[in-house]
Amino acid sequence: MSEAGVIHDIGYQRYEGQRLGRRAGLTALYVHGLRSSFGLGRSAKAKIFPWLVAGIMLLVAVILAAVRSQLGEVIFTYVQYDDQMAWLIIFFVAILAPQLMSRDIRSGTLPLYFSRPVRAADYVLAKFAAMVTAVWLLLGVPQFIMFLGAAFTTKTGARGVWNEFLDLAPGWGYSLLWAVLFSSIGLLIASLTGKQAFAAGGIVAVFLVTTPVVGVLSIIGSTTANSLAGLASPMTLIAGIGAWLSDGPVEMELPIGRFGPVYAIEAVCLIAACLLLLLARYRKVASL
Structure with missing residues (x-):
């Protein structure tokens, strides 16, 4: 006795x-x-x-702003705050990079991810941009609080506020340099392993x-x-780059002499090398 086949309509439709x-x-x-950088949409842990x-970091900025407004004393400049x-x-990057990559x-x-239309370059760019933004916000928002504390207590009116902003802008640029360099290094190391603990330890x-x-050199x-x-x-x-651009002392008391441009060139080369290696790593994964 043969059994008749039955066709079931399970409702599949084209998008x-x-x-x-x-x-x-x-x-x-x-x-x-x-969002993942700050745990949004994830567990409380x-x-x-x-x-x-x-x-x-916000607490430190509030304290610095309060001291300046009450005593008129600048403990840290915007650039020194980053240092x-x-x-x-470093520890923030060590935790965040493995979460984004590993x-x-x-x-x-x-x-x-690499099924169309997203490409390996898109993946790398998105992760890098997210991490740079997160690190910059960690530094830039406290610096803005320091700026507000100084702006609202200035005794020279609008000119004082403008001069304070001219001090803040290089600080934000310096924060961006920290974010770009540390993010490129952290993401590259994290891309080499799927174990978050190993990636964090490596960073x-x-x-x-x-x-x-x-110190030895x-x-x-x-x-x-x-x-x-x-x-x-x-x-x-x-x-060293911060000292070169601001003509001030290096935080770790290392004289850079006339070699400021060398520091800047190495930073650009290091960032470019990390991003190129990261892109090569994920292009290889995407081709598998």
């Missing part, structure tokens, strides 16, 4: 709505990455660390290992070698 394309995909990745770091908060930014590797969602290790190297070489010692660590690299 006839608007297809948004690459730009919408890139925007969605960027917004999701930025995921919000603890980023908001703890943000809270500490003082460096280690908090989780996708571990969960196996990359093939879904912190890069800064922990390179910082003592600067600064005491064993010639005057020229001492001036170039800061090139060995991302932290002193940025500090």
Whole structure:
């Protein structure tokens, strides 16, 4: 006895709505990455660390603004604020970069991202832009609070506010440099493993290992070698650029002499190299 076949209508239909394309995909990745940076849309546990770091940095800014408004004393300039908060930014990057990159590797969602129309370059650009924005906000918002404290207590009116803004603008630019350099390094390291703990440890290790190297090079070489010692660590690299642009002392007391442009060139090359390697890494993944 033969059984007759039965066709079931389970309601599959073709999608006839608007297809948004690459730009919408890139925007969605960027917004999701930025929200994830501060634990938005995730569990309460995921919000603890980023908001703890943000809270500490905001508290420091409020204290600096209060001291300046009450005593008229500038403890840190906008540029010096970035240097003082460096280690908090390092730990923030060490936690954030693995969340943006390593989780996708571990969960196996990359093939879904790289199905059309999103490309590997879109993925890298969106993640990089999200992380740069998050790090810049961590530095830029407290600097703005410091600016408000100074602007509302100035004794020279609009001219004083304008002069204060002229001090703030380079500070924001310096914060952007921190964000771009640290994000490029952090994302590259995080892209090499799907284990977040390993990625975080690797990011912190890069800064922990390179910082003592600067100290060693600064005491064993010639005057020229001492001036170039800061090139060995991302932290002193940025500090050297800040000192060159502001004609002020480097936070770690390393004289850069006439080699300020060398620091800037290395920073640009390092950022470009990290992004190119990151793009090559994900183009290889997308082609699999």
